[in-house]
Amino acid sequence: MQTAPDSGTKIPARNGTSGTKSVLRLEQVEKSFHQRTADAYRALRGVNLEVSAGDFITIVGGNGAGKSTLLNVIAGSILADSGRVKIDETDVTRLPEEDRAAMIGRVFQDPKQGTAPRMTVAENLLLASKRGEPRGFKIAMNESKRQEFRQLLAPLKLGLEDRLDTEIGVLSGGQRQSVALIMATLKNPRLLLLDEHTAALDPKTAHKILDYTANVVAEHRLTAIMITHHLKDALNFGNRMLVMNHGEIAHDFDAAAKSRMTDAQLYTMVGELEDLDRPEV
Template sequence: MTEAILKLEEVSTLVNRGTAQETQILKNLDLTIQAGDFITVVGTNGAGKSTLFNVLAGNLRVDAGHLKHNGQDITRMSEEQRTHFLSRVFQDPKLGTAPRMTVAENLLLAEKRGQHRFLKPRHLKSRLAEFAQLTAVMHNGLEERLLTPTEELSGGQRQALSFLMATLKRPDILLLDEHTAALDPKTSAQLMQTTNERIQKEHLTALMITHQIDDALQYGNRLLVLKDGQIIADLQGEAKQKLRREELVQYFA
């Protein structure tokens, strides 16, 4: 069997350390992720979903255990260093883009993710046709607004741009942190479908937090259920395909 692309070994985290409110969130959590996995992550509020993503992204250090990327220990690796192989799309469309920069400028910026940046000519005009083709796959008119400041886009267009920016460099790990939750139902469904298409086409490895039970069932090859900082179900392959909505809801009882 090939080396796991990402592995968590007995990972634990504490918040409010040293105070009366000290709480353990993740509790000796083990998780092995193979290249190409598309994992939907569900659980009640406080189950540890966002904490898990913060640990993976490196903006929350673990108190015990280890994280490994392609066999290399990255437990103490900084958030900035992890941008070389990991991207994240947040729930809030405003968090993934530079508001005063145009769509095209944001895409240019995304091309330099995880790299040192220098002052040099942008050659932006020569890239517009390429960026138009890239944004057209989102099916929301983004290709017609390449020279529009991002702050003037609709929420759906801005989130679509965030998703494109996160996947432009084909990261080893893509974290989708309820990335459709702030959108209206129609826009959410459209972005979710496009998300799945791009993940499949580019053979990306992705984890997606969602509160939409139907999305958790429909998308991905694995489904994780978190409760009280632990994985209480890891459903894969046929087990996930056969899982019914009523059965999944029982995990929240």
């Protein structure tokens, strides 16, 4: 049974929303780096996780907790050493990143990642609209497409709807990240991965991007996992929160438990976990 967040009791990884189809399942996933050297460490330690359709999960934890490694293993940009990764009950553990791209949308911390800098805003969006289509499949840029892109960009209130022919590379970080988010969600992926996607933005723009993220996830009923270093955002967004430490899911809170937790309690919890000695390799 889920324990109240202020109890200090470790909460094991649990299943997603009861009665809802599983979109992602991790089974005893292990990942180590620099094996057989003095710098060897286990980034993921037997991680078990089930994510149900419609879950919006936030993840917090200190440096080296395994948060980004977890997303990389899910995306396929690095492969697990052992264990299983399943998307819609299909085993994708050994599939490379490009073979998972049709199922996964991703936005990175660096606004420069995920977009083509020498292509225009419209061209980047057109490219994203081809994700998952057969190789050689062509979509023409026409006024109908341009109007569709304007409608997607307008809610951000960053003026991007009037800059379709501007190269991505000359945009501000916030504008570029906004386009990257739209690109990642354009085809309604089975899973949306957000790796501290507002960390490099100014507070005002970050707030806009977070609100837009929440709206898109809700409107399209996406399943999302978001890493954040802002504890308040981890509590305010999503229906579930994971606290990671030393490559393990130390706590797994549902919406009710999250709602009872304060920023101060979460800050203390994360700090206490970081103070624990790292387990032996």
